[in-house]
Amino acid sequence: MRKTFPKQVLAAAIIACLAISISAKSEKPAGSVPQWFKDAKFGIFVHWGIYAVDGTGASWGIFNKSIPYGKYMSQADRFDPKKYDPAKWAELFKEAGAKYAVLTTKHHDGMALWDTQQLTNGEKLSVVTKTPIGRDLVGPFVKAMRDAGFNVGLYYSWLDWSNKDYAAKGRWRRGEAPPKNTTPENEDKWKRFLAFIDGQLKELCDNYKPDLIWFDGDWDVSPKDWKMADFKKKLKSWDPGVVLNSRMGGYGDYDTPEQGIPVVPPKKYWELCMTMNRTWGYNKFDTKHKSAFQLIRILMECVSMGGNLLLNVGPTPDGTIRPEQVAILKKIGVWTHKYAEAIYGTIPGPARIHYGFPSTLSKDRKTLYLCVFNSPVNQILFKGLINKPKKITLMATGEELKRERVGGAPWMHIPGVLFITLPKGLEVGYGTVVKIEMDEPIKLYTGKPGAIEQN
Numbered sequence: 001m002r003k004t005f006p007k008q009v010l011a012a013a014i015i016a017c018l019a020i021s022i023s024a025k026s027e028k029p030a031g032s033v034p035q036w037f038k039d040a041k042f043g044i045f046v047h048w049g050i051y052a053v054d055g056t057g058a059s060w061g062i063f064n065k066s067i068p069y070g071k072y073m074s075q076a077d078r079f080d081p082k083k084y085d086p087a088k089w090a091e092l093f094k095e096a097g098a099k100y101a102v103l104t105t106k107h108h109d110g111m112a113l114w115d116t117q118q119l120t121n122g123e124k125l126s127v128v129t130k131t132p133i134g135r136d137l138v139g140p141f142v143k144a145m146r147d148a149g150f151n152v153g154l155y156y157s158w159l160d161w162s163n164k165d166y167a168a169k170g171r172w173r174r175g176e177a178p179p180k181n182t183t184p185e186n187e188d189k190w191k192r193f194l195a196f197i198d199g200q201l202k203e204l205c206d207n208y209k210p211d212l213i214w215f216d217g218d219w220d221v222s223p224k225d226w227k228m229a230d231f232k233k234k235l236k237s238w239d240p241g242v243v244l245n246s247r248m249g250g251y252g253d254y255d256t257p258e259q260g261i262p263v264v265p266p267k268k269y270w271e272l273c274m275t276m277n278r279t280w281g282y283n284k285f286d287t288k289h290k291s292a293f294q295l296i297r298i299l300m301e302c303v304s305m306g307g308n309l310l311l312n313v314g315p316t317p318d319g320t321i322r323p324e325q326v327a328i329l330k331k332i333g334v335w336t337h338k339y340a341e342a343i344y345g346t347i348p349g350p351a352r353i354h355y356g357f358p359s360t361l362s363k364d365r366k367t368l369y370l371c372v373f374n375s376p377v378n379q380i381l382f383k384g385l386i387n388k389p390k391k392i393t394l395m396a397t398g399e400e401l402k403r404e405r406v407g408g409a410p411w412m413h414i415p416g417v418l419f420i421t422l423p424k425g426l427e428v429g430y431g432t433v434v435k436i437e438m439d440e441p442i443k444l445y446t447g448k449p450g451a452i453e454q455n
């Protein structure tokens with residue numbers, strides 16, 4: 001005989017299940033992204049600020065104490081980007097095949113690129129008040145990008161190494177796990193700081209109505225102390241439809257792996273952010289750019305696993321984009337335009353067990369696009385390899401092969417991507433085998449690259 005439960009027991013069980021699922025939802029917001037973001041696949045990140053002047057790198061010198069604070073900030077006295085013409089940037093980004101662009105409106109150094117009315121240590125800290133250019137740089141960017149048909153994102157750093165009310169400064173060091181439950185030590189300061197952020201974010205939403213806010217620098221403070229749940233609600237009411245990235249204590253809509261392609265695709269929608277050379281901001285000595293081939297391959301690795309690529313440029317202090325970066329973007333553009341159908345608006349292809357290389361599918365799943373990258377450039381890649389290979393050879397001939405490691409964040413133990421160059425003109429025929437010899441048993445990185453965000 002079948003057992004039956006009394007009605008009351010069933011009702012209680014249903015209520016309990018509902019309660020659990022509701023509370024689980026409110027604790028860990030699922031997040032969702034609009035269709036434009038899913039279809040876009042390729043965006044350009046722009047790291048631009050006073051740090052371009054001496055090429056100090058974006059903000060981190062302040063924290064690392066590799067440059068005195070005053071000296072870092074004195075770059076503002078010489079920040080006069082007379083050739084700033086965002087319409088030209090938009091033209092270039094369009095040529096590259098990007099569909100959206102994200103500008104740093106305030107990096108960790110606290111210098112706003114717009115005419116903020118909020119006070120930092122009693123005065124306005126922005127390019128309008130502190131630099132010779134003396135005007136809003138965000139507005140023209142937003143307008144130029146919109147005119148070119150782009151969706152627009154604004155990067156904003158929660159933490160602020162100029163604002164003395166940012167009491168949590170210095171709590172977290174490289175190589176340590178970000179703290180989960182910190183409380184900023186001085187309540188009044190912290191309240192003032194939250195009001196300052198609130199004011200700035202309201203200005204950004206009111207003035208520019210961004211399609212996306214790309215947060216950063218949430219790691220010193222717990223989501224509770226940041227009042228992230230409140231901020232999320234406010235942002236969505238100030239700017240309905242805005243997409244929020246994950247760097248808001250896990251309250252965002254999508255994940256942001258950084259500098260390394262995820263080995264296991266994140267659960268939420270995701271976007272890999274990556275520098276074109278090695279630094280986010282302009283540095284004329286950093287000439288080690290990834291090749292157009294590598295970047296196209298990285299783009300398709302992302303797209304084939306259901307993610308976007310947000311590729312960074314660091315404009316110069318005069319407001320132009322350096323020729324090497326222009327050239328790379330143009331090369332990428334030739335490819336992205338030619339194969340547009342296989343990129344934009346697609347969904348991930350079958351699992352890699354079916355095809356070891358990137359593949360995508362049309363939304364109706366009727367068209368499969370398989371990417372073949374071994375020819376004519378003849379580079380193959382391995383991701384997530386922690387070991388430094390002792391020797392890499394082509395088994396057929398024993399010939400040693402050149403390798404190059406690109407990306408990677410050693411301080412987070414993220415190994416980056418290993419590119420191996422096959423001999424020029426190699427006839428692959430039915431297949432060829434590359435032998436990788438190591439000193440120790442193979443060690444694979446299987447974590448989430450750029451895992452500085454709290455989940």
Ligand code: JFZ
Nearest residue numbers: 058174175216258273280411412452
């Ligand atoms: C963050 C920023 O700090 C960085 O300057 C850039 O804007 C990037 C998009 O986002 O990335 C980080 C964060 C933490 C570390 C390195 C990069 N870290 O732990 O050294």
